[in-house]
Amino acid sequence: MPDLTFDDVSVTYRTSGRSGRDEVAAVRNVSLTLPAGQTLGIAGESGSGKSTLAMSVLRLLPRNATLSGRVLLGDQDVATLSFGQLRAVRWAKTSIVFQGAMHSLNPVRTVGWQLLEALELHAGDRWKTENARKERALELLDIVDLQAQKSESYPHELSGGQKQRVMIAMALACDPEVIIADEPTTALDVIVQKQILDMISRLVSERGISMLMISHDLSVLATACDRIAIMRDGELVEVGESYAVCTTPVQAYTRQLADAFPTIGDPASRMAPVTRHGRGAEEVPEIAHEDEVLLEARGVNVTYRSGGRPVHAVRDVDLSVRKGEIVALVGQSGSGSRRSRALSWACNPQTRDRRSCSTVRPSRPRDADSPGSARRCSSCCRTRGRL
Ligand SMILES: Nc1ncnc2c1ncn2[C@@H]1O[C@H](COP(=O)(O)OP(=O)(O)OP(=O)(O)O)[C@@H](O)[C@H]1O
Numbered sequence: 001m002p003d004l005t006f007d008d009v010s011v012t013y014r015t016s017g018r019s020g021r022d023e024v025a026a027v028r029n030v031s032l033t034l035p036a037g038q039t040l041g042i043a044g045e046s047g048s049g050k051s052t053l054a055m056s057v058l059r060l061l062p063r064n065a066t067l068s069g070r071v072l073l074g075d076q077d078v079a080t081l082s083f084g085q086l087r088a089v090r091w092a093k094t095s096i097v098f099q100g101a102m103h104s105l106n107p108v109r110t111v112g113w114q115l116l117e118a119l120e121l122h123a124g125d126r127w128k129t130e131n132a133r134k135e136r137a138l139e140l141l142d143i144v145d146l147q148a149q150k151s152e153s154y155p156h157e158l159s160g161g162q163k164q165r166v167m168i169a170m171a172l173a174c175d176p177e178v179i180i181a182d183e184p185t186t187a188l189d190v191i192v193q194k195q196i197l198d199m200i201s202r203l204v205s206e207r208g209i210s211m212l213m214i215s216h217d218l219s220v221l222a223t224a225c226d227r228i229a230i231m232r233d234g235e236l237v238e239v240g241e242s243y244a245v246c247t248t249p250v251q252a253y254t255r256q257l258a259d260a261f262p263t264i265g266d267p268a269s270r271m272a273p274v275t276r277h278g279r280g281a282e283e284v285p286e287i288a289h290e291d292e293v294l295l296e297a298r299g300v301n302v303t304y305r306s307g308g309r310p311v312h313a314v315r316d317v318d319l320s321v322r323k324g325e326i327v328a329l330v331g332q333s334g335s336g337s338r339r340s341r342a343l344s345w346a347c348n349p350q351t352r353d354r355r356s357c358s359t360v361r362p363s364r365p366r367d368a369d370s371p372g373s374a375r376r377c378s379s380c381c382r383t384r385g386r387l
């Protein structure tokens with residue numbers, strides 16, 4: 001199994017805008033090693049060059065990019081690989097889960113078809129027959145905790161978390177030695193995010209795979225990686241053991257990055273968030289928590305009609321927002337947006353009295369099961385979603 005080494009890597013993009021040709025130094029003189037079998041996280045704010053560095057590993061940079069320095073897989077410089085050699089390395093030795101990967105599945109092919117295609121193109125010598133590849137595809141779905149029948153599903157028939165699992169299954173398809181995961185859980189809710197991170201960590205340790213994981217979220221990397229590297233404006237500013245980087249960072253910027261995530265219950269981190277311009281806890285505005293309720297919902301129930309049947313989205317929600325308060329609605333995928341939409345509907349001046357959402361009629365239990373009453377009052381039925 002090879003080490004992955006970035007040796008003084010710089011990447012510059014040529015751009016042409018209204019003001020003529022320009023250059024963006026996306027990565028600058030980065031030297032970093034991911035030893036075989038280990039896990040390394042790269043964190044940094046948006047635009048700091050994380051994805052650019054990741055794409056340099058498999059020569060996936062666009063044509064307007066120029067790379068200097070060396071990217072080594074073991075002692076092989078990837079710049080010197082022929083196209084055939086590179087094709088053999090991609091997927092089979094090193095695979096990548098792209099940022100926003102779940103949107104890059106082919107929408108007109110089933111999940112199973114896409115897994116089989118990857119196996120045929122990149123590992124046809126290992127899984128030689130169609131039957132062997134089919135078995136491998138089912139094994140991969142099992143590895144990422146998806147039922148076998150999902151192989152018949154099209155991407156639009158899967159949830160975001162399931163699509164992300166499929167992408168991880170594809171990355172694992174050819175038994176790679178190195179996996180690069182660029183923001184593998186960013187678009188997922190916290191519960192699915194944890195499931196995916198746990199699964200990745202389990203697979204990496206069970207199979208001894210090396211992993212380079214990218215995230216702007218230090219806590220995600222601390223969960224999954226042995227070491228963390230911090231990038232800023234294309235440069236590497238700090239590398240160390242995950243725990244040390246998160247708890248006793250050497251660089252002020254790393255501390256700033258860690259502080260940018262609000263601490264639960266600490267109004268300072270909420271009301272005066274740290275930004276790259278350095279605003280922070282010292283400048284906490286006076287927060288007046290007043291008792292005056294500006295927004296109130298009482299007994300809100302929302303039912304959607306889908307295919308002629310009622311779908312209960314919100315059930316008996318009471319919520320109030322006082323002056324000076326920030327209230328967050330949190331929920332697993334499929335619950336949060338409906339709740340907030342339901343509440344905004346309830347508080348829409350055109351549909352409800354703004355200050356008294358309690359005018360949304362509380363439901364009667366029989367509403368939930370009665371299509372007739374749902375038709376008469378489709379937004380006020382008893383629902384299953386609860387706060
Ligand atoms: N194809 C491109 N052409 C020109 N500039 C680019 C291109 N791709 C990226 N850049 C620039 O390179 C810099 C680094 O981008 P990159 O995508 O590597 O950042 P990132 O750290 O992955 O950010 P994010 O966390 O938002 O994904 C940015 O300034 C970006 O605008």
Ligand SMILES: [Mg+2]
Pocket residue numbers: 050051052099182
């Ligand atoms: Mg990126």
